Amino acid sequence: MPKLIAFTVNGQPRSVEADDDTPLLTVLRNALSLRAARFGCGHEQCGACTVLVDGEPVYSCTRAVGTIAGRAVTTLEGLGTAEAPHPLQEAILAEQAGQCGYCLSGIIVSAKALLDRAPSPSRAEIAAALDPHLCRCGAHNRILRAVERAAAALRAGTAA
Amino acid sequence: MIRNTLPASLIDHPRLDQWIAFEPGGTVRLSTGKVEIGQGVLTALAQIAAEELDVAPERLRVRSGETGRTPNEGYTAGSLSIEVSGGSIRLVCADVRARFLDAAAAGLACEAGELSVADGRILRDGQETGLDYWALAGRVDLAREVRDTVVPKHPDAYRLVGRSAPRLDLPAKVFGAPFIHDLAPEGLLHARALHRPWRDARLARFDEAAARRAAGGQIDILREGDLLVLVAADEAALAAAAASARETAVWEGGEPPDAGLNEASALEGLPAADRIVDPGERPPDEPARTVVARYSKPFLAHGSIGPSCALALFADGRLTVWTHSQGVDPLHRSLALALGLDEAAIAVVHRQGAGCYGHNGADDAAFDAAFVAMRRPGRTIRVQWSREDEMSWSPFGTAMLIDLSAGLDHDGRPVGWTIIITSPPHGQRPGANGGVNLLGALALPEPLSNPVPLDLPDGRGGGATRNAVALYDGPQRVVHRFIERLPVRTSSMRGLGAFGNVFAIESFVDELAAAAGQDPVAYRLSLLSDARARTVIETAAAMSGWSADDAIGAGRGKGLAFSRYKNRAAYLALVAEVEVDEEVRLHKVWCAVDGGLVINPDGAVNQVEGGIVQAASWTLKEQVRFADGRVATATWADYPILRFSEVPEIEVRLVGSPHEPPLGMGEVAQGPTAAAIANAVARALGLRLRDLPLTRERLLATMLAEG
Numbered sequence: 001m002p003k004l005i006a007f008t009v010n011g012q013p014r015s016v017e018a019d020d021d022t023p024l025l026t027v028l029r030n031a032l033s034l035r036a037a038r039f040g041c042g043h044e045q046c047g048a049c050t051v052l053v054d055g056e057p058v059y060s061c062t063r064a065v066g067t068i069a070g071r072a073v074t075t076l077e078g079l080g081t082a083e084a085p086h087p088l089q090e091a092i093l094a095e096q097a098g099q100c101g102y103c104l105s106g107i108i109v110s111a112k113a114l115l116d117r118a119p120s121p122s123r124a125e126i127a128a129a130l131d132p133h134l135c136r137c138g139a140h141n142r143i144l145r146a147v148e149r150a151a152a153a154l155r156a157g158t159a160a
Numbered sequence: 161m162i163r164n165t166l167p168a169s170l171i172d173h174p175r176l177d178q179w180i181a182f183e184p185g186g187t188v189r190l191s192t193g194k195v196e197i198g199q200g201v202l203t204a205l206a207q208i209a210a211e212e213l214d215v216a217p218e219r220l221r222v223r224s225g226e227t228g229r230t231p232n233e234g235y236t237a238g239s240l241s242i243e244v245s246g247g248s249i250r251l252v253c254a255d256v257r258a259r260f261l262d263a264a265a266a267g268l269a270c271e272a273g274e275l276s277v278a279d280g281r282i283l284r285d286g287q288e289t290g291l292d293y294w295a296l297a298g299r300v301d302l303a304r305e306v307r308d309t310v311v312p313k314h315p316d317a318y319r320l321v322g323r324s325a326p327r328l329d330l331p332a333k334v335f336g337a338p339f340i341h342d343l344a345p346e347g348l349l350h351a352r353a354l355h356r357p358w359r360d361a362r363l364a365r366f367d368e369a370a371a372r373r374a375a376g377g378q379i380d381i382l383r384e385g386d387l388l389v390l391v392a393a394d395e396a397a398l399a400a401a402a403a404s405a406r407e408t409a410v411w412e413g414g415e416p417p418d419a420g421l422n423e424a425s426a427l428e429g430l431p432a433a434d435r436i437v438d439p440g441e442r443p444p445d446e447p448a449r450t451v452v453a454r455y456s457k458p459f460l461a462h463g464s465i466g467p468s469c470a471l472a473l474f475a476d477g478r479l480t481v482w483t484h485s486q487g488v489d490p491l492h493r494s495l496a497l498a499l500g501l502d503e504a505a506i507a508v509v510h511r512q513g514a515g516c517y518g519h520n521g522a523d524d525a526a527f528d529a530a531f532v533a534m535r536r537p538g539r540t541i542r543v544q545w546s547r548e549d550e551m552s553w554s555p556f557g558t559a560m561l562i563d564l565s566a567g568l569d570h571d572g573r574p575v576g577w578t579i580i581i582t583s584p585p586h587g588q589r590p591g592a593n594g595g596v597n598l599l600g601a602l603a604l605p606e607p608l609s610n611p612v613p614l615d616l617p618d619g620r621g622g623g624a625t626r627n628a629v630a631l632y633d634g635p636q637r638v639v640h641r642f643i644e645r646l647p648v649r650t651s652s653m654r655g656l657g658a659f660g661n662v663f664a665i666e667s668f669v670d671e672l673a674a675a676a677g678q679d680p681v682a683y684r685l686s687l688l689s690d691a692r693a694r695t696v697i698e699t700a701a702a703m704s705g706w707s708a709d710d711a712i713g714a715g716r717g718k719g720l721a722f723s724r725y726k727n728r729a730a731y732l733a734l735v736a737e738v739e740v741d742e743e744v745r746l747h748k749v750w751c752a753v754d755g756g757l758v759i760n761p762d763g764a765v766n767q768v769e770g771g772i773v774q775a776a777s778w779t780l781k782e783q784v785r786f787a788d789g790r791v792a793t794a795t796w797a798d799y800p801i802l803r804f805s806e807v808p809e810i811e812v813r814l815v816g817s818p819h820e821p822p823l824g825m826g827e828v829a830q831g832p833t834a835a836a837i838a839n840a841v842a843r844a845l846g847l848r849l850r851d852l853p854l855t856r857e858r859l860l861a862t863m864l865a866e867g
Contacts, residue, residue, distance in 0.1 A: 038341065040547070041547040100333075101334070135465070
């Protein structure tokens, strides 16, 4: 039976009426109109649906919304906007690190979780952190460079 | 006076206003039939228009892929968009600019030659005239045909073309929700079809009650013939019901595919019609020796990260379909035929999907949505396939067998080649053979005829025969053994036959070089007279620090491969470096490309890098498998692709001249990547692997066989 489930999304308190086992992705996209997290596989295999829950990357395609009650969800929309972009978004654009772009929102939020815990990751550490994410167009190297660029920008910002 | 050869799109759509309009607010509307499929084409086309019109690129608004509103340019395919649509836009914009200058000159009582354009403003001898395109728009009739005498800009005068421009579509993908999957009009209904798992399968039964229970709420079930579609307002409920129906469906008839199709060698036993593509000349002398080898590639999946999606609305007798199809106009015609609707009552509108690498499920999903929309008028119907749907129902890139033999003279030079390609079709798009070729339409009770598939004609670059002729010296006999029908659907996938053919030919050239006792780079150069071909090979070899003295069998090695895509588009050579122990690890790729004039260099490099990564994934990992009448590789767990930690470092250098016409580059890397990796593996191991993919299992099997 649907019930009221309350959590925060991108810093805002939200509540939705949903079955406990409805996927978080469906709630975000349909009930909350936050459509940057994408459906890719529904099996935790491609990473297109990745969002942060309490700062950790999770697959929202299989995550039951009932388990999110009281937690903090961050989606790509919560990182930045065209007017006030997050350094990762700026870096993706600076490196032209995308082709179709379908995988990017999941990758960007995963990269944010990485940089939050490891401000100076090596290329290999970035690759390992992004290995759960599939990109079919082959923009990998540009994405890796973009994450390095964003890391440098964030470190410079912190130091300033 | 030099007359331009008009590109096909311009012959079909010669009127200037079909391409360009000056709109209020100082913007320019550019219309093109080509669509964005992740390759950045709209950015490059806007650059061309801005260049010829002399306006800032920010003024361009691109309308793309809308039936009746944009030129019908067929499919966005074959690496032809820059040549055909770009070539058209270049001439149209040059003509538009000239007509505005004539109108301005008439008003100013001066010669058009005294005038120039700066960001849309008309200048006379460098001074402002107060006139601009928008002020003059009412005085210039663009409902005129392009003049074939128009003189576009000389490349030396380019300020925008040839300089890297950021992708127009990327910001929306980094901040928001720009995909067809993200459209969510009020009152939406979700729908999901159950398609036939193999050709001619009949839906005997499914457990309707179980599907309704799985939905846990209201669900609408449509069944016509062998097409079953479920419809619900709640997407999660629909997904559960569709999964249940898929599980309980029982299919009969036809020929279910099984594991026998997993290996390309299965093609050998199938009925085929032989066609002599090139009879070749009879070699003048008996060869001193003959080298023979068979290569193969398996079935491959498109594997777009986003599944196929479409929306449709039937209201007031009109059907509107939103699709990420590669060709809104061909789809439009097939939908009209399949639905029995007048073409004038249908609009097909392109919206961006996830990356598209050929004929995927987009058109079929569009039919699914249209089929439901016709039966539930007034509501927008949204179809989004599941991952399993995508991996099972999208057409496959077909398996191929390529048999090569060549006679060598006493100096090791080929005196004659024979190339025999065994392949099912590479082109079964909507309309390709006069059939509608839409999965759902063919499952209806009285389907339209389903004509025998045809492969793409050689004149259009060929399907199985794409890059079948090697560019090296020596007469070549080319035969296509065409397998018409398989239980599974095969169609166009990035590079079509070029992937398998270039893999085979370029692997074989290394084998010939070895037989001749020569370095493979020097051997290639000795057989090639085309200067542009030689340049890309020499450049890639130099970039990689190629040495003829590298040890063979040392566990690490470099391999080179070359091709000119379709033997008439861009030239590319690349060197791959691998390390091989239990499996192949691809470390680095050095690549040189000559695509003539490159509109957006960074965009082109991005495409080539992506092509290399994707082809490396095909080469090292990918193989569609079948079991018991279904696709056994329906999730990423069963169909692994290259991941971040496995992607090689890549260096791409553009070596073409801006004074040469632009040549398509989007598919040029596919075949050479496979062959360069295989050649590198052969050097690293001293063993030749001729069957893709180059997995751990294949390595072990080859090592065992060669003892």
